[in-house]
């Protein structure tokens with residue numbers, strides 16, 4: 001008999017972590033795997049941010065802090081939300097946690113009752129579904145194959161009496177799509193008709209954006225301010241995935257509940273990482289422009305390469321560092337060894353085992369027969385990876 005709680009049947013290992021683990025295992029066996037599956041920038045944390053952390057260590061900022069984050073960090077977050085998003089918050093409306101992942105987890109834990117529904121446009125970031133399910137909620141997945149975007153009509157068709165959440169994520173993981181001002185306005189119009197629906201705006205890729213301008217829904221429709229929870233963090237923009245700092249801003253009753261929950265689980269996020277996050281939010285942002293330029297040139301390179309592979313179709317994304325590529329043109333074809341590619345899982349397995357490239361199957365993000373490619377890696381690795389993928393497609397018969 002298992003000692004595990006029944007609720008663990010609702011959670012699976014994050015598929016992106018699973019792919020990365022498998023690639024690591026193969027690497028340890030001596031295979032030269034090209035990993036295009038990673039969800040973090042390959043750049044280092046900028047020096048001025050590291051210095052802020054070192055200074056904090058030297059000043060002895062090594063003790064517990066307030067559970068919901070230091071006042072100084074919360075003030076830096078409030079200034080950021082005003083500066084970048086024109087949203088005003090007070091200290092009691094902000095909570096800092098160990099990454100955007102933890103604040104989302106806490107948010108759902110303090111708000112979801114069994115049977116509550118959360119509308120999740122697919123493809124989606126893998127953790128939303130498991131988090132909602134874990135607390136007895138019902139993920140209502142909306143397949144958005146057309147441009148990978150939720151439309152007002154699709155949203156309207158999914159709202160019920162039990163809808164508690166709509167989860168928006170722009171720029172999006174895994175597709176890189178960015179919602180425009182008008183698209184958010186259209187979604188907001190529908191939400192105004194349903195005052196009981198709350199909104200998560202997962203803005204973690206806000207600063208990794210190319211030709212579009214970034215908007216978050218509460219900025220586009222101020223009438224939604226009271227029921228929107230903005231989630232963001234320092235992981236992606238500042239290349240600080242390992243530091244584990246994320247934050248949430250919204251209505252103070254919910255934020256207070258999150259802080260209470262955190263007081264009984266992790267307590268405050270790491271004190272040194274909080275100091276580093278202040279350095280990031282208040283510091284020089286000029287490096288972002290350079291890094292975005294590099295990401296954009298990699299994106300263009302990979303899009304062009306993959307669109308030359310027979311059977312693949314790669315749309316051009318406007319943000320984040322992922323491509324969501326259709327492999328529908330390959331279904332039914334056979335490998336040299338006689339295995340038939342029936343779906344994206346078969347294709348990703350074939351790429352990894354026969355051609356040493358690790359990518360994530362679309363089904364992990366709720367839309368099958370696509371693959372997610374991360375271009376947050378060196379140009380050299382991208383060239384090897386793309387060439388191997390092209391070869392893999394060409395020799396299918």
Ligand code: PLP
Pocket residue numbers: 039098099100101102125169172173202204232233234235241245246
């Ligand atoms: N939201 C999305 C859409 C993500 O892709 C990720 C990380 O991959 C997160 C949230 C979590 O980020 P953090 O490192 O701050 O926990």
